Amino acid sequence: MGFSTDAIHGGQEPDLATGAVITPIYQTSTYAMEELGKHKGYTYGRTTNLTRAAMEKNIAILEKGEYGIAFSSGIAAVQAVLSLLKAGDNVIVSENVYGGTYRLFELVMRNFGLDFTWVDASNVQNIEAAIKENTKLVFVETPTNPMLDLTDLQAVAAICKKHNLISVTDNTFMSPYFQNPLTFGIDISLHSTTKYLNGHSDIIGGILVTSRKELESKLRYYQNAAGAVPSPFDCWLVLRSTKTLAVRMERHNSNATAFAEFLFNSKLAEKVYYPGLPSHPQYELAKKQMRGFGGMVSADFGTHEKAKKILNNVKIFTLAESLGGVESLINYPAVMTHGSVPKEKRDALGITDSLIRFSVGLEDIEDLINDVKAAAGE
Numbered sequence: 001m002g003f004s005t006d007a008i009h010g011g012q013e014p015d016l017a018t019g020a021v022i023t024p025i026y027q028t029s030t031y032a033m034e035e036l037g038k039h040k041g042y043t044y045g046r047t048t049n050l051t052r053a054a055m056e057k058n059i060a061i062l063e064k065g066e067y068g069i070a071f072s073s074g075i076a077a078v079q080a081v082l083s084l085l086k087a088g089d090n091v092i093v094s095e096n097v098y099g100g101t102y103r104l105f106e107l108v109m110r111n112f113g114l115d116f117t118w119v120d121a122s123n124v125q126n127i128e129a130a131i132k133e134n135t136k137l138v139f140v141e142t143p144t145n146p147m148l149d150l151t152d153l154q155a156v157a158a159i160c161k162k163h164n165l166i167s168v169t170d171n172t173f174m175s176p177y178f179q180n181p182l183t184f185g186i187d188i189s190l191h192s193t194t195k196y197l198n199g200h201s202d203i204i205g206g207i208l209v210t211s212r213k214e215l216e217s218k219l220r221y222y223q224n225a226a227g228a229v230p231s232p233f234d235c236w237l238v239l240r241s242t243k244t245l246a247v248r249m250e251r252h253n254s255n256a257t258a259f260a261e262f263l264f265n266s267k268l269a270e271k272v273y274y275p276g277l278p279s280h281p282q283y284e285l286a287k288k289q290m291r292g293f294g295g296m297v298s299a300d301f302g303t304h305e306k307a308k309k310i311l312n313n314v315k316i317f318t319l320a321e322s323l324g325g326v327e328s329l330i331n332y333p334a335v336m337t338h339g340s341v342p343k344e345k346r347d348a349l350g351i352t353d354s355l356i357r358f359s360v361g362l363e364d365i366e367d368l369i370n371d372v373k374a375a376a377g378e
Contacts, residue, residue, distance in 0.1 A: 003062065003177060004246045011057030012239065023054045025236045045232075047224045055235040056207065058242055059197065062176035063189050065209040067216035069223050070235065074172065074192025075100050076228040077206030081139070081168055081188065083222040084215070087113025090135040094121035094151060096144040096349045097170065099338035107340065122282065124155040131163055141170040146298045146333045146357040147350050148173075148273045150282040153289055157185025166215070172196070172324070177249040178292040187212055193230075195324030196295070198241045199248050203234040248326065248362065252295030255368065256360040260297045262369050268376055269299035270354075296323060297358045298333075304353040306376070307332070311356065313375035316367055328361035328368055 001009075012023050026049055031042040042048050056068030071077040078101055085091070093105065095118040105116045119126040121140045138160050142151040153169060160167035168188045169181035175196040181189040191197055193205035210216055223229060230238075253276075260274035272279075275286035276293030286293060301307045310330075311319055317330040321337065331337060333351050341351070360368065 006061050007058070007245050008243045010061035011054045023051055023236065023239055025232050026050045027232050046227050046229055049229075049232050049235070051232040051239070052230060052235045055239050055242075058239060059176070059191070059193075059207055060209050062242065062245070063171075063182060063209040064176075064180045065182045065189065066211040066213075067209065067220075069208045069210075069216065069219045070193070070230050071206040071208075071223065072228045072230050073204050074190070074194060074206035075104060076226075077190050077192070077208050078104060078170075079228070080208060080219055080222050080226070081137070081190065082109055082114065083226070084166060084218055085114060085136055088115070088134055089137070090115040090117060090132050092117050092119060092127055092130050092135060092138045094140040094142070094144060094149075095119060096147045096149055096351075097139075097141045098145045098172075099333070099340050101139075101141075101170070102338075103340040120149075121151040121156070122149045124152050124159060127156060128159050128163075131159075131165070135163070135165060137166040137168060139168045139170070141173070142179075143173050143275055143294065143296070145173065146273075146296075146331070146337065146355065148275055148280075148296060148298055150275060150285050150289075152285060153179075153181050153184035153186055157187075160187070161185065173294055173296055174290060174292075175245060175249055175294075175324075177245055178253070178294060179290045182209065182211055184289065187215060193238050194322065196249065196252070197245065197324075198238045199245070199324055199326060200237070200241055201322065201325035201327065203230075203237050205230045205234055205238060249292065249295070251362045252324075252360060253292040255362065255365045256295045256297050256358075257293060258365045259358065259360050259368060263297070263299050263372075266378075268301070268372070268378065270302040271300040273298040273300075273350075295360045297360055299356055299358070300350070300352055301354045301356060301376075307354045307356050309377070310372060310375045314371050315374070316363060316371040317358065317375075323357075323359035325359070326362045328363055329359040331357040331359070333357050 029045040033039045060068035140151045189209045264272045
């Protein structure tokens, strides 16, 4: 089936009891047993929920995987990945990741005996060179947040298979519409469902998708044991949203491309980071492993004062955390999403005090461009 057909119908059969076309919200914490030791496959809401199961299956189909395991946030999904490891294990991580992932790895999980090696994953040779005897997992974001660097997924998968390592890709920025890491051999694709999958800025959630049964069994066990599961209503909202994912991502992509070209051609910004610009150093890789370039654009405006002026004076862009909603958001990574990353590391990555990250929404592109022009005093 095509993507839009799967998005609308995948994992969603008419309700057996009523024939309802839309998957019901099974808002229940427990289930009645027919007699001692006999039930209908459902015992407790943390363990199983039909609305959650439908959402998990829907997103697994879109990611071209077999199994979806949902969590109450994207970071909870990242934490679930770490449940596959034990104290003393090493994880190789692309050095420019979401600040919350950095915080979890470096400031929390190191205290539990996990070791993390940070590399520039835009050159996959750095990954192979960093492998140690205790390395068990490779975790990459592509494109990265907020610098939009890319990693060659097929090459990463090959390295991990060669060395018997688990490969994980945070695919949040691209969504399953533009990129499917599993098709390149990656073991686990991770999403914050808060972002593009839901796309309406009204839920918090996360999901892991895999086709490896042994990984699904471990992650499913952890899902129940740790209990960080999304509510039935949040799952229903995501199911509502994936139905329009294709049309939303097309508009995000076209708007972001036009917005990035405006920033680049107008010279309003000193540097523009967007995989859809031919000037991006990995433009050819972007065309190879992605079906579009996404809705995220970052730009360095040269000085903190100029960046601050734009941040404080936009009217349509909203200064806020998060991304991927229908409304356009503007973000200051140095203080907001990446505030937990040490300044020297931020500077080395290019996350300067003059960098702004734009989540380009679905508004009229002329209005978005004029908004930033006016805010900058152009």
